[in-house]
Amino acid sequence: MRVDLTQSTAPPSGLHSGKGFRWALLALACGFVLAGYTTLALLRPGDPALWSGFCLWLLCAAGGAFLLELKLPARDPYLYPAVMLLSGWGLLAIERLAPAFAERQAIWLVPAMASMLLAAIFPQALRWLRGYRYVLLTLALALLLATIAVGTNPSGFEAAPRLWLGLGGIYFQPAEAMKVILVAFFASYLAEQSATMRALLGKARAGMNLSPRLLGPILLMWLLALLILLWQRDLGTAMLIFIVFMLLLYVASGDWRIIAAAVMLVLLAAFAAYFLFDLVQLRVDIWVDPWADADGRAYQIVQSLMAFAAGGIFGSGLGMGAPGYIPVAHSDFIFAAIAEEWGLLGIITLVSCYGLLAWRGFAIALQRAGSAFGQLLAVGLTLMLVAQALMIMAGVLKLLPLTGLTLPFISYGGSSLLVSFFMVGILLRLSASER
Amino acid sequence: MSIEVAIFLLRLLAGISLVAFLLTLFAVIMRQMRQSEALLKLSAEPQGYLLREDEPAERHALRPPLTLGRAGSNSIVVDDAFASALHAQISESEGKLWLEDCQSRNGTRLNGEPIGGRTILADGDIIGIGKWRYRLALSTRE
Numbered sequence: 001m002r003v004d005l006t007q008s009t010a011p012p013s014g015l016h017s018g019k020g021f022r023w024a025l026l027a028l029a030c031g032f033v034l035a036g037y038t039t040l041a042l043l044r045p046g047d048p049a050l051w052s053g054f055c056l057w058l059l060c061a062a063g064g065a066f067l068l069e070l071k072l073p074a075r076d077p078y079l080y081p082a083v084m085l086l087s088g089w090g091l092l093a094i095e096r097l098a099p100a101f102a103e104r105q106a107i108w109l110v111p112a113m114a115s116m117l118l119a120a121i122f123p124q125a126l127r128w129l130r131g132y133r134y135v136l137l138t139l140a141l142a143l144l145l146a147t148i149a150v151g152t153n154p155s156g157f158e159a160a161p162r163l164w165l166g167l168g169g170i171y172f173q174p175a176e177a178m179k180v181i182l183v184a185f186f187a188s189y190l191a192e193q194s195a196t197m198r199a200l201l202g203k204a205r206a207g208m209n210l211s212p213r214l215l216g217p218i219l220l221m222w223l224l225a226l227l228i229l230l231w232q233r234d235l236g237t238a239m240l241i242f243i244v245f246m247l248l249l250y251v252a253s254g255d256w257r258i259i260a261a262a263v264m265l266v267l268l269a270a271f272a273a274y275f276l277f278d279l280v281q282l283r284v285d286i287w288v289d290p291w292a293d294a295d296g297r298a299y300q301i302v303q304s305l306m307a308f309a310a311g312g313i314f315g316s317g318l319g320m321g322a323p324g325y326i327p328v329a330h331s332d333f334i335f336a337a338i339a340e341e342w343g344l345l346g347i348i349t350l351v352s353c354y355g356l357l358a359w360r361g362f363a364i365a366l367q368r369a370g371s372a373f374g375q376l377l378a379v380g381l382t383l384m385l386v387a388q389a390l391m392i393m394a395g396v397l398k399l400l401p402l403t404g405l406t407l408p409f410i411s412y413g414g415s416s417l418l419v420s421f422f423m424v425g426i427l428l429r430l431s432a433s434e435r
Numbered sequence: 436m437s438i439e440v441a442i443f444l445l446r447l448l449a450g451i452s453l454v455a456f457l458l459t460l461f462a463v464i465m466r467q468m469r470q471s472e473a474l475l476k477l478s479a480e481p482q483g484y485l486l487r488e489d490e491p492a493e494r495h496a497l498r499p500p501l502t503l504g505r506a507g508s509n510s511i512v513v514d515d516a517f518a519s520a521l522h523a524q525i526s527e528s529e530g531k532l533w534l535e536d537c538q539s540r541n542g543t544r545l546n547g548e549p550i551g552g553r554t555i556l557a558d559g560d561i562i563g564i565g566k567w568r569y570r571l572a573l574s575t576r577e
Contacts, residue, residue, distance in 0.1 A: 021459060021462070021463050021466075024459050025456060025459055025460070025463075028452045028455050028456040028459065029452075029456065031448065031452040032449050032452040032453060032456065035445045035446075035448040035449040035452065036445075036449055038445050039442055039445045039446065039449075042438050042441055042442055042445075043442070078460075078463060082460075085456065314450065317442070317443075317446045318445075318446065318449065319442075342449075342453070345450060345453055345454070346453060348457065349453045349456060349457050352457060352460055353460075356460060356464075359464070
């Protein structure tokens with residue numbers, strides 16, 4: 001039966017009339033962040049500087065809401081409040097955990113918001129992502145390669161992976177930009193090939209293999225990206241890109257064997273990595289049994305589990321817990337710190353926000369039934385954000401081995417914030433696009 | 436007011452805003468799901484139409500499964516002395532439309548021939564019940 005989703009989801013005043021809800025959500029997010037900052041101000045009386053972070057966040061949230069309302073009234077109404085709650089919460093948590101980093105993160109919020117608004121308001125962003133895909137990908141690969149030659153690590157440790165490019169005190173992680181550019185590349189390429197691909201897959205059932213002519217270019221680009229990331233030992237990002245790529249291929253072709261192959265490849269890759277990389281071996285070992293070396297190599301994960309236990313249902317309260325025991329809690333392990341101070345309630349809200357992101361992202365993909373590129377792009381970006389959140393949350397909870405990824409919108413890290421906001425901007429654009 | 440009390444109140448406020456945020460979120464989700472369900476029902480285009488041969492004004496949207504018969508509870512009410520209360524039904528399975536006689540007293544005809552068991556329908560077929568005849572006009576599908 002032909003159901004015209006493009007029409008059915010764009011009623012004159014039906015779906016997007018939740019105006020009250022979006023403002024209520026945004027106001028509640030503001031109230032939550034304000035309560036947090038006030039608590040911190042009471043706890044640290046001699047430190048008025050912390051208000052600068054809140055003011056920046058509030059300015060960004062209000063300015064963004066105003067501009068979106070003005071320029072993009074037909075957008076998806078729920079993505080933005082959820083993302084603003086997450087980013088405000090992130091700033092608050094960083095201010096609590098590592099005040100020295102908070103100002104920097106708050107300043108990164110401004111370009112992040114700008115990139116989101118640019119992507120959401122100007123349709124050119126979408127066109128460029130599609131039209132200049134080879135240029136963009138080559139550029140991103142070049143930047144990645146550059147990190148091998150002149151990469152640095154802002155923390156200054158000699159042994160730490162050098163994933164950043166620094167210029168005048170600003171550090172950027174090209175791997176983050178790679179994520180969005182690769183998704184756009186896959187989406188535009190697969191959209192052009194999807195008709196051919198379905199036909200070939202139909203034949204593949206009758207005994208033919210997937211044509212290398214068809215998959216060649218993507219496989220090549222993807223291998224290049226993976227190789228560089230592996231060389232860089234940025235294994236989390238490599239894994240993430242691999243998983244998202246396989247899922248996109250599945251969405252484009254509808255062939256379940258791709259999922260089967262992906263699971264096998266992931267297991268195989270994990271097995272190989274276990275023997276090739278000391279880091280992976282360590283991560284898997286402490287995942288299997290952290291208690292064997294709880295004071296040594298597994299200290300971080302054990303402290304994270306302790307934080308979850310200490311948090312309980314309502315948490316210890318902001319500033320009352322001891323998340324400081326978790327090393328570098330403001331980055332990868334921020335989820336554990338939030339669990340300690342806001343408890344199960346906070347975690348449920350947090351996970352619901354990512355759930356909302358997934359739901360709205362896939363809904364946007366469904367709405368764009370007419371454009372394969374738009375659909376695949378929406379699915380890819382949503383998967384990228386949500387898979388990343390899931391991987392690091394599961395890692396911190398010891399459900400999966402740790403993959404040093406950031407928690408999107410929350411963890412400390414400017415490049416991650418910028419790129420995550422940019423992705424949301426594209427999703428907003430796709431949700432409001434002319435049909 | 437001591438700082439402890441203030442901090443406790445702020446914590447309460449933060450907790451309440453979190454709960455309120457969650458509840459609003461779920462209200463939104465419930466609302467949207469109901470709306471999209473209603474929209475999907477509305478927008479489901481009929482697969483075609485059943486046109487009454489001798490009465491061009493009578494046109495029934497084809498949304499299987501549907502039933503034909505004299506009783507008012509049928510999707511298409513056939514007000515003919517030769518029609519049974521529940522006379523025949525049209526259903527969809529395996530991507531095809533099927534016409535089935537529901538053990539009616541006088542039988543159902545397809546293009547003039549009485550049908551036996553389940554029969555596949557095609558565009559332009561004429562279903563006959565008593566003196567009434569319906570022509571099946573399928574919408575072109577993609």
